[in-house]
Amino acid sequence: MRFLLPVISSLFELRRPPVRRVLLKQIYFTGNEAAWIMLLIGFALGGIVVSQLHDQYGQSREAAMRLLAALSFRELTPLMVGLVLIARSSSAVASELASMRVHGELRSLMRYGIDPVGYLVLPRVLGMTLAATLLGFLLALSAQLGGAFFVSGVDATYQLFQMDRIVTPAMVGICLGKSALFGFAASTLACVVGLRAKAYVTEIPKASSRAVVRGLVLVFLLDLIWAVMS
Amino acid sequence: MSDTSFTLALDPPLEVRLGEHYWLVEHDEIRRDNWLDTLARAALAIWPGHVASLDGTGGLVNNLRVWENLILPAWYHHAEPLPALEDSLLALFAEVGIEPDGAVGICQSLPSALGREYRQELALLRAALTRPFCLIIDGDWYTFLAYGRGLACRALFDRLAAQAVIFVVAAYPPPSTGFQRLEVVDASQLIVSGTHEATQG
Numbered sequence: 089m090r091f092l093l094p095v096i097s098s099l100f101e102l103r104r105p106p107v108r109r110v111l112l113k114q115i116y117f118t119g120n121e122a123a124w125i126m127l128l129i130g131f132a133l134g135g136i137v138v139s140q141l142h143d144q145y146g147q148s149r150e151a152a153m154r155l156l157a158a159l160s161f162r163e164l165t166p167l168m169v170g171l172v173l174i175a176r177s178s179s180a181v182a183s184e185l186a187s188m189r190v191h192g193e194l195r196s197l198m199r200y201g202i203d204p205v206g207y208l209v210l211p212r213v214l215g216m217t218l219a220a221t222l223l224g225f226l227l228a229l230s231a232q233l234g235g236a237f238f239v240s241g242v243d244a245t246y247q248l249f250q251m252d253r254i255v256t257p258a259m260v261g262i263c264l265g266k267s268a269l270f271g272f273a274a275s276t277l278a279c280v281v282g283l284r285a286k287a288y289v290t291e292i293p294k295a296s297s298r299a300v301v302r303g304l305v306l307v308f309l310l311d312l313i314w315a316v317m318s
Numbered sequence: 319m320s321d322t323s324f325t326l327a328l329d330p331p332l333e334v335r336l337g338e339h340y341w342l343v344e345h346d347e348i349r350r351d352n353w354l355d356t357l358a359r360a361a362l363a364i365w366p367g368h369v370a371s372l373d374g375t376g377g378l379v380n381n382l383r384v385w386e387n388l389i390l391p392a393w394y395h396h397a398e399p400l401p402a403l404e405d406s407l408l409a410l411f412a413e414v415g416i417e418p419d420g421a422v423g424i425c426q427s428l429p430s431a432l433g434r435e436y437r438q439e440l441a442l443l444r445a446a447l448t449r450p451f452c453l454i455i456d457g458d459w460y461t462f463l464a465y466g467r468g469l470a471c472r473a474l475f476d477r478l479a480a481q482a483v484i485f486v487v488a489a490y491p492p493p494s495t496g497f498q499r500l501e502v503v504d505a506s507q508l509i510v511s512g513t514h515e516a517t518q519g
Contacts, residue, residue, distance in 0.1 A: 104393075104394055104397065105393055105394075105397055106390055106393050106394045107394075184381060187380070187381075188379065188380075188381075191375075191380065192373065192375065192377065193377065193378070193379045193380065195351065195355065195373075195377075196371055196373050196377030196378075196379075197379070198355070198358070199354065199355065199358035199369070199371035199373075199377075199454055200358075200369065200370065200371055200390075200391040200394075200448070201358075201362040201366055201367060201369060201391075201395065202390070202391065202394055207394070
């Protein structure tokens, strides 16, 4: 919490053009570059889930699609986004910040009066949170698409037109909320780990590894807490 | 030298005027860095956005292109339009004898691809873009002015130095006259105690 307060109060820093530039770069690297991966994962995930439900457990196509929507929007998608984000971006952010600390770049920025929380942490946390939210929605939609193709083949159009009956606003809300929470948690942790690295070169890979391992634990714990609370 | 005096919130408070130069000899590297941080913080409280730091290695951010590094402090604090910053930057490159074509090549590279001397030179350009009222200088950077590319930067440095308060923290005494001596007393207090004599040329 002691770390989060400066992040929240530094939202004012977004008035500065370089901070907005870092934010846009973070959204690009975390969101845009991962979009194709998410589409593929989502498509495969939808296919896997409905083939299990339809072929192994004998569910009808409609039931399989309904279960897929419930599973994917409420649970699988946010979790998958969290995992991909941690693998791709958390490790990169932690090693980048640790490297800046090791090479004295943070110190130099501070001597110029550039706030490291406002310039480095805020745009990364905000960028990863926004990107996670959008990727969550994209992944859930592509999972439905994959599921529809796997249960109906080329006649998937009918299944897709049924989506407005299967997917409720609450499901979408949960998907977006959870994805945002996991993105926020993973990015904040990555920044903390990176900035707390000791000033040795050997700390850079350690910071990267720590961000991944602790990020995984944190995301699963948050998911468990969400499941228990709801 | 300006008549207006400014008081830096140090312990005890330090009264300075633009154009004055101070030199602190500190042999321990960690304490040297800490003093540079302390002086920068105190100066930033008086001249926010107009304090520049010249670090021994240049202090550029390795994952930003050189052009982004150079404009960062000025862009961050003053939000100047990018075309205006670009013009100022090209003028500064010309001042240190680098043609526009060469400047474009340097600006597009990453700092890690450049030698130490180039990085130190670029640190001076970055400082100049902020139109500094105070320069916080690491002794490792100051030696750069005595050789190689540093000689071409001397005129620019002198121009900046004439309008700014300069603090140098080094492991050695100043090589030229004109610096007031800073001294650490009781481990944490900084006082002015006369002037330094030149140790060489």
